[in-house]
Amino acid sequence: MTLINPADSVERQNEKLLRITRSLMRRVEQQQDPSGLAYAQFERAALLEDQVRSRTRDLERALDLLHDSNLQLEQASAETEAARANLADAIEAVHEGFALFDSQDRLVLTNSRFCQDMRDIADQLTPGLRFDDYVDLVSRSAYLALPQGETGLAWALKRKARHRENDAMFNVRLTQDLWLQVSERRTASNGTVVLQTDVTDLIRLERKERARLQNKQARLIAATLEHLNQGVCIFDDAARLIGWNARVAELLRLPLTRVQRGASFGGLIAQLPEDFGLSHGMSRKRLLDWADRPARRGALRFEATQGAALTLDAFAQGLPDGGFVISFTDVTAERNAARALREMNERLEARVAERTTELASALAEAERANASKSRFVAAASHDLLQPLSAAKLFVGTFSGETLSPTGRETLGKISSALGSLEHIIEALLDMSKLDSGRAAFDIRPIDLGQIFTALDTQLEPLAAQKGLGLRVRPTSARVETDPSYLRRILQNLLGNAVRYTRHGRVLMGARRQGDSVRIEVWDTGPGIAHEHRDMIFREFSRVDAPASASEGLGLGLAIVDRACAGLGLPLDLRSEPGRGTVFSVTVPLAAQAPRNPASRGSRLSPPGAPVPGRVVFLVENDADLRRALTLSLEGLGADVIDVANARDALDLLDELEITPDALMFDEDLGPGMTGTELLREITERYGPIPARIISAHRAAGLGKRCKSLGVPLLSKPLDGRDLEHFLSELA
Structure with a gap:
């Protein structure tokens, strides 16, 4: 049993010891114990006092430690509160909107600038709000300017998808033309920091700079357009005028006051002078339809004319943005030059016809004096062929790609006229040589197939132009005769068949007959009456043939008759009026020998392209x-x-x-x-x-x-x- 209860507190135990000590001291002072009991009690009391003091010192030390701990705790709490206040002040001092979400996507804290421009939801952004709920609030805010054609739900789904990225940055447009740049980043503890930066000034500055650059480019484009000799006008996807130069108004005969920005294409077309015509199958209606259909808008090329005083070459082309551009080039001088060239060609043809008539008269005169005629033609051949050769070569130097369609047509007519003249002169020379007996024949083996192929290639375009079916059956026969005169004979027969057959077909083929080959030319032409068969082999004779002088002078069959007679080749004629004609020439076969594709009588393609610099x-x-x-x-x-x-x-x-x-x-x-x-x-x-x-x-x-x-x-x-x-x- 003890006097002190261990369960008591230190203060209670000290209090009990002090009370016990005072009681013992009073008792000692009041009683006399001869046996020394009082002294012993005194010693015990002193010992107890020492224990009390020791416990008191321990208690004081414990109280000091407790006091220090409380001071440290208070200091740590103050520092924590100060740090929290500093953090809050720092976040509040940030110029951007700030929000922090924890790892569970719940809102921890924000500053006052976060979503401050969305006043209808700002008071609902409280700690504990889930991120998805925050996005839904923003998507329904009246201050959010959604992209055109996009709903708030679709915007929210896209926004939540961006949240799954570790780092995201994008712009959000608000009403009143405000812009926020939203930056989202993950923290080390898997939380999320969201920053909202007001970039309105940057966006507006960028717009202003873009507008300045666009204005500068527009001025450069306008200056460039004004320096062009062409008239140019540019239209947007709604066919409204957005760019032009003064030259276009000048060429189209329009007052400058009517050519204004925003003018419709149809309105400008309506203002064109009434005598303004369009060529190449183009009309005002077709041009308006083309402008109204961007999806089907291809390139257009046509000519606009105002009488004979103005001819414009127009080219229209769609642009990638749905608009289109039209350019006008004044080609009046070129067209006038082409017209003059055409008139000159007509005069040349008239002169050729005149010379041909004169030549025909000379030939008629020569029929009465054959020897004089032959000498005249032989003497004149050089003088005629010299300028003709020069004219053909000069015409050949023109490139068809550099000429207008009218110029190419004129050039083709000139070449055709020169070719006709050449054909006439060669026919006259052949007749002269054959009549005078001065024709020299080069009899040798030749490949008949090569002559057939060359004639097929030469006459196929003429037959196709007339809608005739021309068929030249291939052959492997080798014959022995003069290649030049045989080619001239077959060329005249096949050319006459194509020229005088109005519809149907023309056929040329070869049949073996013993030691010879019978070459036949069939046509479905008008046929030749029996009483005319002798006449067709005379010079300058035609039977019901309204052909022009460019198709010859009627010497073809005369040359065929004389050449066959000179070569000893039988010539036969079968014809039925209204059903067609068959001419046939029998040529002896050549001795069998190895075929040589490069024989001297063949006209093969050049071995290669010309090498520059020779x-x-x-x-x-x-x-x-x-x-x-x-x-x-x-x-x-x-x-x-x-x-x-x-x-x-x-x-x-x-x-x-x-x-x-x-x-x-x-x-x-x-x-x-x-x-x-x-x-x-x-x-x-x-x-x-x-x-x-x-x-x-x-x-x-x-x-x-x-x-x-x-x-x-x-x-x-x-x-x-x-x-x-x-x-x-x-x-």
């Missing part, structure tokens, strides 16, 4: 023809050195000290050397060089001289394909 040495005494040949050869990529006579040619070669890549000499060079003599001289000096002799003469002796020199002879009028083939051999 030097061609040209000697031609006719200035016009020399110039035409130079332009044609240069147009094919060659470098041309040209002189007028043989003496100048030799002197120039000695002076230049170069060896040309090719030679082209006219045979008739005037006094001094001929072309073949000049070629022989240059060959002795410089060795063999690829060469061509050109001449308007058809004498057999010239062909033999060229053959002995191993050089081909090109007969005038020259063809551009002959020049291209010549240059291709130099590759």
Whole structure:
């Protein structure tokens, strides 16, 4: 049993000990204990007092520690509150809207700027609010400016999808043209920090800068348009005018006051002068329909005319943004030049017809004096073929791609007229040679299939133009005759069949008959009456044929008759009026021999394209023809050195000290050397060089001289394909 209860507090135990000590001291002072009991009690009391003091000191130390702990706790609490206040002050001091969500996507704290522009939901953004609920509140806010065509629900779904990203940044538009840049980032504890930055000023500044740049670009475009010689107008996707230059009003004959920004395309079309016409199948209605259908808007090209005083080349093209642009180019001068060229061509045709009439008269006169006629034609051939050859080459130098459609048509008519003239002159020369007995025949084996193929290629376009079916059956037969005259015979027969057959078809084929081949030309034309069969083989004779002079003078069958007679080839005619005609020529077969596709009688394609930079040495005494040949050869990529006579040619070669890549000499060079003599001289000096002799003469002796020199002879009028083939051999 103890006097002190351990369960008591230290203060209670001290209080009990003090009370016990005071009681014992009183008792000692009141009683006398002889046995020393009082002293013992005194000692016990002193001991108890020491214990009380010790406990008191422990209690005081404990109280001091408790007091220090309370002070530290109070200090830590004060520091925590101060830190929290500093954090709140710091967040509040941030110029951006700030919100913090914990790892459970619940709102922890925000500052006053967070969603401050959405006053209808700002008071609902309280701690504990879920992130999805926050997004739903924003999507329903009256201050949120949704993108065009987007609902609040769709916007909320997209916003929540962005929340699943670790880092996200995007712009949100509010009403009154306010803009927020929302930045969202994950924290280390998987929370979310959302910052809202007001970027309205930046957006407006960017707009202002963009508008300034657009205005600058617009001014540059306007200045550029004003410097164009073309009239240009630009329309937006609603066919309203947004850009133009003063030239367009000038060309379209419109007052500048009517050409204003925002003017409709239809309104401008309605203001055009009444005499303003559109060509190439274009009309005002079709043009308006084109402008009203952006999806089907393709490129358009047409011409606008105002009488004969103005012709505009118009080109309309759609733009990527749905608008379109139209440009107008004044081509009045070009069209007038083409018109003048056409008139000149008509005059030329008239002159050709006049000359043809004169020639026909001369031939009629020559029928009464055949010998005089032959001498006249032979003498005139060179003078006629020289300018004709130059004219063909000059025409060939024009590029069809650089001319307008009217110019190309005119150029085609000129080429056709020159070709007709060439055909007439060659026919006359053939007739002259055949009548005079001076025709030299080169009888040798030839591949009949090559002649068939060439004629099919030549006459197919004419047959197709007339809607006829032309069929040339292939053949592998080899015959023995003169290739040039056989080709002329078949060309005349097949050409006449195509020319005088109005509908149906034309057929040419070959049948073997023993040692010969029977070549037949069938047509479904008007046929030839029995009483006219002798007349059709006369010169200048036609039976019910309203053909123009460009289709010949009626010499084709006369040449066929005389050439077959000279070659000893039987010519037969079968015809039924109203059902058609069959001409046939029987040619002897050649001895069997290995076929040589590159035989000298064939006209194959050039072995390769001309190689640019080849030097061609040209000697031609006719200035016009020399110039035409130079332009044609240069147009094919060659470098041309040209002189007028043989003496100048030799002197120039000695002076230049170069060896040309090719030679082209006219045979008739005037006094001094001929072309073949000049070629022989240059060959002795410089060795063999690829060469061509050109001449308007058809004498057999010239062909033999060229053959002995191993050089081909090109007969005038020259063809551009002959020049291209010549240059291709130099590759």
